[in-house]
Amino acid sequence: MAFLDQLGILSVTPGAVVMWVISLTLIYLAISKQYEPLLLLPIGFGILIANLPLTGLMTPGEGLIWRFYHYGVEWEVIPPLIFLGLGAHTDFGPLLSQPRLIFLGAAAQGGVYVTFFAAHAFGFTLQESASIGIIGGADGPTAIFLAAQLAPHLLGACAVAAYSYMALVPIIQPPIMRLLTTKEERAIRMKKARKVGAREKLVFPIAATMVIVLLVPASAPLIAMFMLGNLFRESKVVDRLTDTAQNALMNIVTMFLGISVGATMSAATFLRTDVLFIFALGLVAFAVSTASGVLLAKLMNLFTADKINPLIGAAGVSAVPMAARVAHKMGAEANKKNYLLMFAMGPNLSGVIGTVIAAGIFLTMLQ
């Protein structure tokens, strides 16, 4: 009978059931453990509905979620809109007050490139390797932006790996930071930074957009929107736009991003051995990025009298502001008078910029 043929339950596959379990695990982690709930909750639900049979939700040209994915992610709309909101939330004061800290954000991209190389050695294509390596930047929208263009079949795995590891920053980073620093280094108190004026903050997003886009034009979609959001904030004349970018718009696009990315993870595309490799390599990327930020801070201390607490180098992975909070907490454990949060925000923000530049270079060379 035609009706019985269309019963979804008769088309359930073992792979789909495994994906349901993965979906429910992510939903559980988002709700119970509050691991990146804004993204993991819609991603988890997206995985669930994409693996319910015969829904047609991801049928190209027809499915509802496919349309969200196609027009939002494949057309490169949603990640830049997320960056607009992030820019509207960002205060570049901590970075502008200590420009030298920007190099820590560059060093933390070391994990991106080391993992790129490692992934290629394991047999991934250059495009796939770039999409895996960028996980080390710990920047979800950038990872999605790059994977959607270079390796769309790996998008779901790369996005879930990026957001999972971002949620696990307080667990992954501290052992690496402890291993690479002495207690004396962790206890270093940094000199108070100068106060940054409103004019400097206002000019920065305009000047930074010009500099970065002139150097790496492919980074324009992300960096331009990031700096536009920041210009809204610093201009102080468009409070309504700032508020919308920070809240309503950000929330709307986050919903569509999460469910679209989750829905790309069908059993056929996700239950493969190379996805396990992606998770393992993503962890390597994260660890190497953390280590390279800390090591550059130690190296800089060899040449400067005004010492940097090397813990803040670990904040060079983006993961704003959790990585900065981890550096702050560890600094306070070593020296109760240490207050590293504002210093750590400098590398944290430069990490965002560094990851976008890295993604732009990958796009320029590999697209």
Added chain:
Amino acid sequence: MDTATSVFINGISGVFTGIAVLYLMMKMLARVVGRPAPDAPPAVSKTD
């Protein structure tokens, strides 16, 4: 040169070049617009 090596070297050097230029730009910004505006009222001492 192997393509992966080329991407690796170009990538690392590109990121550091971009960040270095941004660093110089920030230093310049601090000099040019980081100072108080010439027409800004002078700071008033708390004892006045």
